Amino acid sequence: MNAAVSLERSPLPAAFLAAIERLIPAERRFDDPLSTLAFGTDASFYRLVPKLVVRVESEAEVIGLLRLAHAENVPVTFRAAGTSLSGQAISDSVLIVLGDNWNGREIRHGGAQIRLQPGVIGANANAVLAPLGRKIGPDPASINAAKIGGIVANNSSGMCCGTAQNSYKTLAGLRLVLADGTLIDSEDPASVAAFRQSHAALLDELAELGRQTRANSELAAKIRHKYRLKNTTGFSLNALVDFDEPLDILNHLMVGSEGTLG
Structure with a gap:
């Protein structure tokens, strides 16, 4: 026997929503059916209707949103122009849209x-x-x-x-915000120094991952071969063989990560 079942989407945590209301003005928060439906597609043929759309106008707002999402385990997706042909700019959770600034x-x-x-x-x-x-x-x-x-x-x-x-x-160079809300600007010596102290373990793990990848001659050769050609599928693993400095590895892993790393 086959049965069709209607499923309701889980609501966003009340604590998260209350904090968002304090962080983002009401005129830049959208949860009405028309707005969320309009933001439920990009240039692709996919559709995911977000529970909440937030338009951000400052770096501080992005940091605050990511810290809240990290604390409450709420998935977020960022959207620039929405020209993606593969559905990267849509979400069934929280969609964060770039404003005009x-x-x-x-x-x-x-x-x-x-x-x-x-x-x-x-x-x-x-x-x-x-x-x-x-x-x-x-x-x-x-x-x-x-x-x-x-x-x-x-x-x-x-x-x-x-x-x-x-x-x-x-x-x-790159200025980015990680999922935990940490800001790092690779062109700012003070920012780099602070990040090396606060995220030393992350950088050490990236450095070790790079060393292990480069030491595996067969794997390193395979990665180099794949990225000789145009390859935008998955993460930029060529960063592990192209760079020794862990911050350079991090920056280049961000390229092509479609917002999943920061």
Whole structure:
């Protein structure tokens, strides 16, 4: 006998919701059926209707949200432009959406580098660099809509840059927030020093994982071979053979991790 059963989604913890109300203004929290349905899809054909949508406008809000989610064991998903073709920008739990205040950019060394906040659209970054005869490496088909946060999180490349100029290969530094709410900026010596002290065990484990991977010649060769080609499936395990410094390993594992690591 077959039976169809309707299942109700588990509500978010009351303590989590109460804390969110104190952290995020009401006009940037959405839990009504219409709003959650609208955010239940991205550019893919998947649908997951979130229980709560939160629009964040500051780094402090992101840190606060992640600490609350970590404490209450609440899954969260981040969304930049929502151009994902694979469903990375949807959630049936809490969807955290970038607001309008993530558009900072800084051109360095005459255009040899550019530091971008995650809300900058790829094409807009290129427009700023164009007078200097420069462009960013990644060139996804969605560059006119995709934002840097999503481009890096997906290790976007496109048909033109191949594996030589993708997000992984062109990353010079990263400012990120881990799942426990810890902030680390790899270009800030004070931030790096504090992180080395607070997360020494994590860095030691990454360093050891890298040493073991590189020492296994067969495994290291297999990883190098796979990542000679365009490969955005799974985590960027090539970071374990490309870098010795554990912070470099961490930064490059973030590229293509689709928000699962930080």
